[in-house]
Amino acid sequence: MPYPKKPVAQTTQVGTGIIIAGLCVAYTNISTSLTPSQMANQVAIAVGIALALSIWFDSKKGLQNLFRVDIICLVSLYYLTLVEFLLPQNSFNTVLTAEQAAHGLYVILIGIGSMALGRHFNFLKPEPKLWSYLGNLPDKILFRLFIISALLGYLYILMSVDFNVFKIYDAWLGPRFAVPWARGRLGDWRALLSELKLFSYVIPPLAGIIWNRRQSFQSWQIFLVMVIFAITLFDGFAGGTRNVLGSYFAAFLGGYFLTLKRPNLFNLAIPSAVVGYAMMFATRHMLGFRNMGILRYLETGAYATQKVQENFAVDYNLGAIGIIVDAFPQKYNFLGFELLYVFASKPIPRALWPGKPEGLSISIEEVTGAAGWTVSTTYIGEAYMMGGVIAVILMSLSIGMLASWWTRTAAFYNTGYGVVINALGFFTGALAMRSIAFFTTSILPILALIFFAKFMPSFLDINKSQSQYPYR
Numbered sequence: 001m002p003y004p005k006k007p008v009a010q011t012t013q014v015g016t017g018i019i020i021a022g023l024c025v026a027y028t029n030i031s032t033s034l035t036p037s038q039m040a041n042q043v044a045i046a047v048g049i050a051l052a053l054s055i056w057f058d059s060k061k062g063l064q065n066l067f068r069v070d071i072i073c074l075v076s077l078y079y080l081t082l083v084e085f086l087l088p089q090n091s092f093n094t095v096l097t098a099e100q101a102a103h104g105l106y107v108i109l110i111g112i113g114s115m116a117l118g119r120h121f122n123f124l125k126p127e128p129k130l131w132s133y134l135g136n137l138p139d140k141i142l143f144r145l146f147i148i149s150a151l152l153g154y155l156y157i158l159m160s161v162d163f164n165v166f167k168i169y170d171a172w173l174g175p176r177f178a179v180p181w182a183r184g185r186l187g188d189w190r191a192l193l194s195e196l197k198l199f200s201y202v203i204p205p206l207a208g209i210i211w212n213r214r215q216s217f218q219s220w221q222i223f224l225v226m227v228i229f230a231i232t233l234f235d236g237f238a239g240g241t242r243n244v245l246g247s248y249f250a251a252f253l254g255g256y257f258l259t260l261k262r263p264n265l266f267n268l269a270i271p272s273a274v275v276g277y278a279m280m281f282a283t284r285h286m287l288g289f290r291n292m293g294i295l296r297y298l299e300t301g302a303y304a305t306q307k308v309q310e311n312f313a314v315d316y317n318l319g320a321i322g323i324i325v326d327a328f329p330q331k332y333n334f335l336g337f338e339l340l341y342v343f344a345s346k347p348i349p350r351a352l353w354p355g356k357p358e359g360l361s362i363s364i365e366e367v368t369g370a371a372g373w374t375v376s377t378t379y380i381g382e383a384y385m386m387g388g389v390i391a392v393i394l395m396s397l398s399i400g401m402l403a404s405w406w407t408r409t410a411a412f413y414n415t416g417y418g419v420v421i422n423a424l425g426f427f428t429g430a431l432a433m434r435s436i437a438f439f440t441t442s443i444l445p446i447l448a449l450i451f452f453a454k455f456m457p458s459f460l461d462i463n464k465s466q467s468q469y470p471y472r
Contacts, residue, residue, distance in 0.1 A: 008408050009065045011119045015054040019074075019116045022050020023109045036101035037092045040085035040318060043105050047082055047112065051075065063263045067410070069429040070119045070403035072250050074112065076433040079246070080378050081108050081321070084314045095319040104322030110389060111380040111396045118400020122408070139216045141417055143225070145449075146206045150228050153200030157181045172238035174293040195349060201445045203232045204248045205423035208255030237282055240290025242314070243376075243434040245282055247427045247442075249275045254426030258410060258419050283314060320377040323368050324384055332362050339386050343437040347444055379436050395436075403429055421449050 026046035030039050051074060058065050085092075096104070160181035161167035171179040207229035214222050229252075236245035253275060260267060289297035328334055342357045364375045364385070377385075383395040406425040424446050431438035 008410055009068045010408070011068065011070060011404065012058050012061065013120070015058045016116045016120065018054040018057060019050050020113055022046050022053075023113045025050075027106070027109055030102050030105055032098040032102050034098065035093045036096045036098055036322075037085065037089045039098070039101050039105060040082065040089070040092070043109070044082040044085040047078060047109070048086065051078060063265070063268055064257075064260075066268075067254075067257045068403070068407045069425050070115070070400060070407065072254075072426050073399060073403050073429045073433055074115060076246070076250070076430045077112060077115070077378065077380075080243075080314060080376075080433055081317050081380070084316070085318075092316060092319065095316060096322045100322035100326045101318070103325040104318050107321060107325055107384060107389065107392055108318065108380060111383075111392050114393045114396030115400040115403075118397035119404040121397065121401045122404065123401070124405040139213055142206060142210055142213075142420070143217060143221050145417070145420070146203065146210065146225055146228070149199040149202040149206065149445075152196045153198070153203065153232075155196055157197070172234065173295040176238070176240045176290045176293075178293075195347070195444075198441065198444050199448070200232055200235070201247075201251065201424065201427055201442060202420065202449070203229060204252035205255030205420050205427065208252045208257075208423070209259045209419055212256060212259040212261075237286065238294060240286045242279075242283055242286050243431060243438070245286070246279055247430040249279055250430040251423055251427035254423035255420060258423055315376050317376055317378050317381070320364065320368050320375050321381045321384070324364070324377060324381045327367050328385055328388065332367065334387050334391075335360060335362065335385050336387060339382060340436070343382075343435075344440050346437050347441050376434060378433055382436050399429075399432065417449070417453065421446055424449075 023046075026043040029042040029046060032039075034042075055066060055071060058071075157168060158165075160179075161171070167180070171181075207225055210217060210222070210225050217225075233245070233248060236248050239245075253271065256271060257263070257268070285297075292300075339360060342360055345353070345356050348356060362385075364370075364377055364381070367385075368375050368377075379395060379399070380392055383392045386395075403425075406422070406429075410419075410422045424442075428439060428442040428446070431442045
């Protein structure tokens, strides 16, 4: 049976041209006669305006044309590297020299431009042959899948506290590294169970889809879905890791937007504004409480300090990128494919592979001089460690191409089960901007859903008559 295709969102050449023009303007504004924060501020303004104009122009083809993974990737990368410099960041002037800041900004602009161009390479065929029969699965499967994902996602956490939910609540309010379910650096057999936490990634997009199709479910089911979704968001917030919470939001919006029957300015702008405000609020406070815990953060009134109220900072990823660009290859040799090898092995538990690599031969923390904490450089810094500017260009082109391909596969999804698989691509895209390592783990729920429906339909209580035919 043929695959009936739906209209698919796609980028426009004019939209990409606007981004490239904005990057050129930003490039010309970089001058080592300015302070690092001033340089970054001018670049952030130029790139931000270019991204906004590009998205606005693409919306002229219909609001559904904005439901794309590449937009999530570009916006996430901008958020991680430049958005904080829209506001004064005088303390950043002590992080980098003017030359280091300029070189870091150059590499970021190259990465954004390469990703924007990569969206136009359509070598991969979007027809999803591996999961072609998912089109006939009924929506009732969605609630069953939601409950299964929640049970598997929180099983290890519940086991860690002997199924005492009050202990979970207490741990969420405390320091993030002191939770009972925290795994060791190298992991052990229990890491096999902790990997089930990846199923919690399925919860946000399913919540968005079920909310749009709430007429197909009973009231108690909708209530339970929203409660579990709220718990998942609080879990991400209490964990203090902003990219995880942001990816939850991205996955929710992906499922919500992809299943809107009649998109309009109201049902698009309101959820986007709420999510945007919630993420800005979380970004402001998560750094403040993640070491002391939410409870002590509130008790001591740390949330009201001048530092929290007046400064808005994400991660100063530009600082780490500038140091890396300055260090490779002057002080360290490029890592080549070692980085991809180590990151690709991340999802494999050490209990199954005792000889699994423990880390990079030259860690990001060693290069940046960090002691006692982890450092994020986004995928741009990691790619530069692999092979300099060439690696950044190739990696960015590949991400743009893959994001465009995944968006085009949405044309073949007619029912909720297929849509949730596609919506998880929004989650993966947002996480991959933070680190390549997150890409190798965040795709596992996608593969698991495909595996369950294709080889274990009884796990979801799917009848053979529902799973052996392609799309209607």
